[in-house]
Amino acid sequence: MVETLLQKLAVENGLVLSFAIIGLVVLFSEVVARQLTRGRVQGSALAILIGLTLAYVGGRLTGGNKGLADVSYFSGLALMGGSMLRDFAIVATAFEVHPTEAKRAGWMGAIALGLGTIVPFIIGVGTAYAFGYRDAISLTTIGAGTVTYIVGPVTGTAIGASSEVITLAIASGVFKAILVMVTTPMLAKFMRLGTPRSAMVFAGLAGTVSGVSAGLAATDRKLVPYGALVATFHTGVGCLVCPSIFFFVVRALFPAHS
């Protein structure tokens, strides 16, 4: 009886329960980061890793695609970490932006955004080619997936890719986003992340709001709004050029044999 009561409590108060759970995760990470690594690892970086591990466990348990949020007890996480509240919190960080800094580095962020779309696309197309894909539609879709996990399926659907190829494109994008979340704090020194401009350059190149927002949160919270300002244009730009210009170029380079 207690179990059904607890489940009812958890499901009906999903968001509130999520606040409590994430609070515990943050507290645990802060303590571990301070005591065990003497502050060398950021608490938030550790908390994000724990979150990803829990997502893996959730996926294993349920076979669903929303990580821990698919476990009925933790369904509230889908609301707390969903795009609505995530974007709401990101917009709120704009209060910390210095307009002059953002304006000075704006054009640099735009250049980085262009590079951050072209470079992953070429790498995605090249990798797909190396793995035996020769048709322009599959090559473009996998290339687009390497830009972000939303650009992949949008492009694939627009140009008529097969569902296996679209699945691969989504997987590349999700893997890239997770890789960015995990490696950004480690590579922060190498990338000289420390100024608003550097954050905007990084965000333009790394792409995906989820990867950049978590990566910067785990590195230096002050840099988040500058990165977010640029990263939020990533998916839009990708969806604009991948099924159009990029597809035409790939089709010209790899004309259909059949």
Place this chain on the structure above:
Amino acid sequence: MPLYGTALLAGCHLLGIFLGELLGRLLGVPANVGGVGIAMLLLIAVRWHGHARGWLAPRSEEGVKYWAALYIPVVIAMAAQQNVLKALSGGPMVVLAAVLAVLACTSIAAWINRHEPAAAAPVAEIS
């Protein structure tokens, strides 16, 4: 009242997302083009105007700052619902494409940032 700040934030958020969707439609793209970025620019403009004209009370600003402070917890909740299983089961091509893309982009970011003009100051305190 803090709620004024939160309502202001909500207004900027909604208008920004709407303009992003509209921009997507105009460009013929089935995606939101920079909606969150536009919302951030709106909020920056509103704050600047509110400070210049003196109608934005510090109590109202708290309603925005609280949400900005919730940012990291929200991102952790986001991490907890990623499709990690799918990402890990995508096979060697997925892994290779993603790793190479991150390596290349990180290197380019490092190269650009090493050539940052000295004039750019580190993140200053929020005034």
